[in-house]
Amino acid sequence: MNRIDPLVLGIETSCDETGIGIVRGTTLLSNTIASSMDEHARYGGVVPEIAARAHLDELGPAITAAVAEAGIRLADLDAIAVTSGPGLSGALMVGVGAAKALAVALDKPIYAVNHLVGHVGADLLHSTTETTDSTDSTDSTDSTDSTDSTDTEPLEYPTIALLVSGGHTSLLLVRDLVSDVELLGETIDDAAGEAFDKVARLLGLPYPGGPQIDRVAADGNPKAIRFPRGLSQPKDMAAHRYDFSFSGLKTSVARFVEQRQDAGEPVPIGDVAASFREAVVDILLTKALAACADYNVPRLLLGGGVIANARLRLRATERTDAAGIVLRIPPLSLCTDNGAMIAALGAQLIMAGHKPSTLEFGADSTLPVDQIQVCSAG
Amino acid sequence: MLLAIDTSAGTSVAVVDLTRGVLAERGENDTMRHAEIVGPFILACLHEANITPADLSGVVGGMGPGPFTGLRVGIASARVFALGAGKPLVPVISHDAIAYGHYRRGHRGPLVVVTDARRREIYWSAYTAADAAGLPVRAGAPGLAKPAQLDDPAWLHAGWPRLDAATVSAGELGLVAELSYAHQRPFAANEPLYLRSPDVTLSAGPKRVSR
Numbered sequence: 276m277n278r279i280d281p282l283v284l285g286i287e288t289s290c291d292e293t294g295i296g297i298v299r300g301t302t303l304l305s306n307t308i309a310s311s312m313d314e315h316a317r318y319g320g321v322v323p324e325i326a327a328r329a330h331l332d333e334l335g336p337a338i339t340a341a342v343a344e345a346g347i348r349l350a351d352l353d354a355i356a357v358t359s360g361p362g363l364s365g366a367l368m369v370g371v372g373a374a375k376a377l378a379v380a381l382d383k384p385i386y387a388v389n390h391l392v393g394h395v396g397a398d399l400l401h402s403t404t405e406t407t408d409s410t411d412s413t414d415s416t417d418s419t420d421s422t423d424s425t426d427t428e429p430l431e432y433p434t435i436a437l438l439v440s441g442g443h444t445s446l447l448l449v450r451d452l453v454s455d456v457e458l459l460g461e462t463i464d465d466a467a468g469e470a471f472d473k474v475a476r477l478l479g480l481p482y483p484g485g486p487q488i489d490r491v492a493a494d495g496n497p498k499a500i501r502f503p504r505g506l507s508q509p510k511d512m513a514a515h516r517y518d519f520s521f522s523g524l525k526t527s528v529a530r531f532v533e534q535r536q537d538a539g540e541p542v543p544i545g546d547v548a549a550s551f552r553e554a555v556v557d558i559l560l561t562k563a564l565a566a567c568a569d570y571n572v573p574r575l576l577l578g579g580g581v582i583a584n585a586r587l588r589l590r591a592t593e594r595t596d597a598a599g600i601v602l603r604i605p606p607l608s609l610c611t612d613n614g615a616m617i618a619a620l621g622a623q624l625i626m627a628g629h630k631p632s633t634l635e636f637g638a639d640s641t642l643p644v645d646q647i648q649v650c651s652a653g
Numbered sequence: 654m655l656l657a658i659d660t661s662a663g664t665s666v667a668v669v670d671l672t673r674g675v676l677a678e679r680g681e682n683d684t685m686r687h688a689e690i691v692g693p694f695i696l697a698c699l700h701e702a703n704i705t706p707a708d709l710s711g712v713v714g715g716m717g718p719g720p721f722t723g724l725r726v727g728i729a730s731a732r733v734f735a736l737g738a739g740k741p742l743v744p745v746i747s748h749d750a751i752a753y754g755h756y757r758r759g760h761r762g763p764l765v766v767v768t769d770a771r772r773r774e775i776y777w778s779a780y781t782a783a784d785a786a787g788l789p790v791r792a793g794a795p796g797l798a799k800p801a802q803l804d805d806p807a808w809l810h811a812g813w814p815r816l817d818a819a820t821v822s823a824g825e826l827g828l829v830a831e832l833s834y835a836h837q838r839p840f841a842a843n844e845p846l847y848l849r850s851p852d853v854t855l856s857a858g859p860k861r862v863s864r
């Protein structure tokens with residue numbers, strides 16, 4: 276196996292994106308994503324069975340498309356990488372079963388890896404052109420963002436990583452991507468992305484909630500309503516210093532909306548959205564920056580689909596600048612769930628000399644973040 | 654030679670050949686560990702049959718019916734193995750394998766195959782007989798029913814001999830594919846037979862939080 280610049284295909288099916296990525300070392304060759312998001316819209320959130328059915332339908336076509344885009348043959352691959360967890364169990368199982376079958380069919384080694392650590396690995400990737408990510412269609416306004424990882428400086432360790440999506444909200448201390456990742460805290464109830472979806476529904480806005488909240492918040496005052504910051508009271512900070520909670524915030528927004536409706540007054544949707552978003556952004560960044568300070572780590576990396584939120588990126592830039600912390604944000608197409616980040620982590624494991632996984636691993640919906648690779652052969 | 658994979662009940666993988674029969678087979682009745690064991694089973698069967706993927710002429714996938722979480726693992730594995738090996742996928746209805754085995758062991762005439770669909774429901778398929786090639790002749794698409802429905806005298810296939818099966822043999826699934834190909838019979842559609850819609854209910858809207 277080529278351990279210098281391994282050619283790796285990554286398979287990611289932990290939530291509603293069927294992601295197939297192909298990398299050569301740290302070079303991104305394809306980031307193919309088929310999303311079932313539209314199918315979930317009418318239910319106001321990801322329906323696990325619909326996501327899993329979509330993975331089964333999309334996997335084969337996505338592999339074919341990724342291979343074509345990368346300009347390789349499957350036989351050229353050095354290894355397969357796949358998300359073993361955490362994520363939706365039935366969805367993960369589709370990717371795990373398929374990845375093993377592909378590895379055996381091609382007689383290639385397989386690396387079963389952790390989804391959350393994969394989000395961090397995404398930052399290592401650069402595209403062949405060294406400019407912007409060619410597969411990135413959602414992100415054109417961000418190509419000038421100086422914090423994009425289109426910069427050429429490599430990721431430095433240790434770094435704090437804040438990973439925020441509809442499925443997870445986690446704060447990690449990454450001392451080494453392939454050998455030492457520690458969970459500092461995570462949400463104890465809803466993921467931040469779920470909170471956006473639920474509040475959007477309260478305001479009569481469609482799914483997914485993040486972009487909708489952003490849209491109406493543009494006309495709102497983020498200081499109009501002081502919504503609570505979860506787990507920020509002194510007693511909470513003792514037990515849950517780096518944990519997050521968004522269910523109280525959601526309830527508080529609901530109560531505010533109901534009071535206005537009961538009084539026959541119009542709901543100031545712009546102000547509610549802006550104030551809610553400010554509360555989420557504030558608590559996310561306050562806890563992340565506290566971790567940077569406590570561990571004396573002047574680096575913060577963001578990942579996950581909620582990073583698409585412009586206000587979060589703006590406030591993160593302002594607050595890390597003020598605190599003297601280096602901020603890294605991968606291109607948005609690599610922040611949302613994708614197979615390229617899984618391939619990137621697999622390639623890092625190979626380059627660090629790690630053995631492949633044995634074929635016995637399964638899907639682990641609650642895989643702990645310190646298990647970077649599952650069922651390593653030695 | 655064909656590699657056959659079925660996870661509509663437990664997990665079963667086999668390598669079969671039209672003239673030499675089942676060359677290797679691995680089975681596990683556990684209905685929770687499909688994703689764990691399907692890969693090792695494929696590898697074990699290839700080793701035992703002493704072949705590489707290049708020696709295969711196709712990959713058979715059991716399309717169910719079966720409980721969806723497990724069923725999908727086998728179909729995903731079969732489809733992606735076929736893609737990786739550059740071989741055609743051969744979809745076969747899993748109940749046909751059960752019926753084929755029963756006819757081969759001497760059953761004659763009508764037959765209703767029944768498997769567990771969980772949630773106090775069953776999957777069923779009805780067959781009139783085995784044809785000259787030994788292939789079961791199905792009398793309609795697989796169905797999903799309450800158990801009582803099959804005992805109702807008014808049911809279309811009431812009184813037909815019934816076979817309740819807990820497992821599906823990938824060896825028999827593969828032989829159905831071999832025989833279907835040899836006798837130019839159509840294969841099944843490349844679609845999982847879930848026979849159930851996803852469990853979702855449209856919410857009536859946000860619930861009130863204040864009283």
Ligand SMILES: [Zn+2]
Binds near residue numbers: 390442
């Ligand atoms: Zn994610």
